[in-house]
Amino acid sequence: xxxxxxxxxxxxxFVSLGCPKALVDSERILTQLRMEGYDxxxxxxxxxxxxxxxxxxxxxxxxxxxxxxxxxIKENGKVIxxxxxxxxxxxxxxxxxSVLSVTGPQQYEQVVNAxxxxxxxxxxxxxxxxxxxxxxxxxxxxxxxxxxxxxxCNHKCSFCIIPSMRGKLDSRPIGxxxxxxxxxxxxxxxxxxxxxxxxSAYGVDxxxxxxxxxxMPVKTRMLEMCQALGQLGAWVRLHYVYPYPxxxxxxxxxxxxxILPYLDIPFQHASPSxxxxxxxxxxxxxxxERIRRWRQICPDITLRSTFITxxxxxxxxxxxxxxxxxxxxxxxRVGCFTYSRVDGAPANALPxxxxxxxxxxxxxxxxxxxxxxxxxKLQKKIGRTLEVxxxxxxxxxxxxxxxxxxxxxxxxxxLNGESDLKPGQRLRVTIxxxxxxxLWGTRAPGGHYTGKRRASPRTSATGPx
Numbered sequence: 001x002x003x004x005x006x007x008x009x010x011x012x013x014f015v016s017l018g019c020p021k022a023l024v025d026s027e028r029i030l031t032q033l034r035m036e037g038y039d040x041x042x043x044x045x046x047x048x049x050x051x052x053x054x055x056x057x058x059x060x061x062x063x064x065x066x067x068x069x070x071x072x073i074k075e076n077g078k079v080i081x082x083x084x085x086x087x088x089x090x091x092x093x094x095x096x097x098s099v100l101s102v103t104g105p106q107q108y109e110q111v112v113n114a115x116x117x118x119x120x121x122x123x124x125x126x127x128x129x130x131x132x133x134x135x136x137x138x139x140x141x142x143x144x145x146x147x148x149x150x151x152x153c154n155h156k157c158s159f160c161i162i163p164s165m166r167g168k169l170d171s172r173p174i175g176x177x178x179x180x181x182x183x184x185x186x187x188x189x190x191x192x193x194x195x196x197x198x199x200s201a202y203g204v205d206x207x208x209x210x211x212x213x214x215x216m217p218v219k220t221r222m223l224e225m226c227q228a229l230g231q232l233g234a235w236v237r238l239h240y241v242y243p244y245p246x247x248x249x250x251x252x253x254x255x256x257x258x259i260l261p262y263l264d265i266p267f268q269h270a271s272p273s274x275x276x277x278x279x280x281x282x283x284x285x286x287x288x289e290r291i292r293r294w295r296q297i298c299p300d301i302t303l304r305s306t307f308i309t310x311x312x313x314x315x316x317x318x319x320x321x322x323x324x325x326x327x328x329x330x331x332x333r334v335g336c337f338t339y340s341r342v343d344g345a346p347a348n349a350l351p352x353x354x355x356x357x358x359x360x361x362x363x364x365x366x367x368x369x370x371x372x373x374x375x376x377k378l379q380k381k382i383g384r385t386l387e388v389x390x391x392x393x394x395x396x397x398x399x400x401x402x403x404x405x406x407x408x409x410x411x412x413x414x415l416n417g418e419s420d421l422k423p424g425q426r427l428r429v430t431i432x433x434x435x436x437x438x439l440w441g442t443r444a445p446g447g448h449y450t451g452k453r454r455a456s457p458r459t460s461a462t463g464p465x
Contacts, residue, residue: 009039010119013047013076015068018055020195020239022083022105023140024148026053029082029111036112036121044075048119049100051111054092056085056165058340069096080114082107084165088343105166106151141391143424144191144235144407145184149177149225153197154204157268158279158347159308159339162197171203174211174220178228190389190424191235193406194225200242226250230258235389237406239264243287248294255298260403263294267305270325271318274311277350291329302404304333309366310359311339312350319362326369332377333410334370336363371436378411378434385444388413390425400429402439413439 012033016026029051030040041047050072054065065085069092072079079099081092086104093099101114140146152167153160181192196202203209203220210217218224223246229236236259241247243265254261267287269275294301309319326334338359341348388400391407398415405411413429415421429441 009037009122011039011041011046011048012115012119013041013044013050013072014053015050015072016053017065017068018053018057018061018084020146020193021148021197022053022055024146024195025083025105025108029053029108032108032112033115038115038121044072047076047078049078049080049115050076051080051082051115054081054083054085056083056088057160057162058342060340061085062088062091066092066095069099073098078118080111080118082111084162087165140407141423142188143389143391144193145189146195147177147181147184147192148172148195149199149202150196154201155198156279156346158277158350159311159342159345161342161344164344166197169198169201169205171201171206171220173206173209174203174218174225174228175213177225178213178218181229181232185232185234188424189234190426191237191407192229192232193237193239194229195239197240198242199238199240200244200247222246223249226253226259235260235403237262237264239406241265243267243290245290248290251294251297251301254301261298261301262304262404262406263301264304264406268308269311269314269318270322271314274314274318274322277313277347278308278311279346288325288328300403302332303329304335304406304410305331306335306337307366308337308339309362310354310356312347312354313352314339314354314359314362319366323366323369326366326373330373330377331370332374332404334367334374335409336366336370338363375434375436378437378439381431381439382434383431385428385430386413386441387426388415388429388441390415390421390423390427392423393419393421395419402429411437411439413441415441415443418443 014026014030016023034040044050052065052069052072055061056065062085069079069081073096080101081099082103082105084105085092086102089102092102100118103110103114150169150171152170153163154169156163184192200222202222202225206220208219208221210219212218213228218228226236230253238259241263250259253259268278268280291303307322338356339354386402388402390398390400392399396416396419398418398421400413400415401407401410402413415429421427428444430444431439431441433440
């Protein structure tokens, strides 16, 4: 009697670069591969093939993508490239001619087919035994997940090439969005981070078509989506929201606790002339008035944004106007980048480039102003009791985030000595101390902070990380 030894499942290594939207793309590809019986491994050496999901937004991101592709080729040899930089196949193959396949973003089927060509699916795969969880494969911790509601963008910002890489706005049907959100929450997700290129524009391309969720009609529109998401019991955090007038309609939901009082808004600048050159759909004066109204309705709202210094044509007067605007806006969290040329972006043709040293000096001045504003806002939280979500627990205690803090880009709340908590747990905490970015607290009801403060691993005050 002979014994047949089952052949091991084919193994795929995966490197995901860039923004959360790219991370969601990676999750979709990995979910499909896992459904076909592929194992996902964490080292180059264990993989039969490596997929690199690239970022191509700015030149530094492209350089990182090329470096990672080179590393994967050196360590493994069989490399498939996808993602935003994939639209520049000639550039990739010029540097790395041995890559097996190059595809652009959202081309999930092509990536999976490319994997098939290198290492076919196992014939022993049993989809009834090799189960994939209903929420699919997630690359985030179990207790939070990114919920991508659309692809592409209809804006024509002069510094950006996203539309050329990801196309025009393509909103997902509201039923699909809500079904995914519901599966995620049922799987244990405590925080849904809504992402897209322009969350405010959700449904415009579908003319706000009515869909269905749980047998009920729901419009494919930002307001109705937020109303539905607010029924799931998880934190709902909105990213990449343009300050259009209809955003006003969701602020009362934040004040009432249905969704988090948090908006990530890419303002980019405040000078009218710079905004015009950027071709941004915003007006700083109107935005300041809108911010004031939002805070009247929802005093606890957290506003985060990103800005660019050194954009072509930015004068000293433009920059001083930006600083004045920041002082008035009193944003909670801010990131700032110096302008970087991107191949194919219309901004490359603009006159009056700004010296890189001047751009960097302006960025530093800008962030110094914001550091003072952020510190003052954190000081106001001392003695308050806040709801937090636990991210990590070790022998020193727990690391959590408040409703004002998105993962990886905002601050943390340290709970020293609370080693009996679990990731994904939500609890109320009294804030006792703060540094430039983070908070320390104790479980409520609690007293004042005692004992040695756990050192924060951060060194910068605010800004992108």
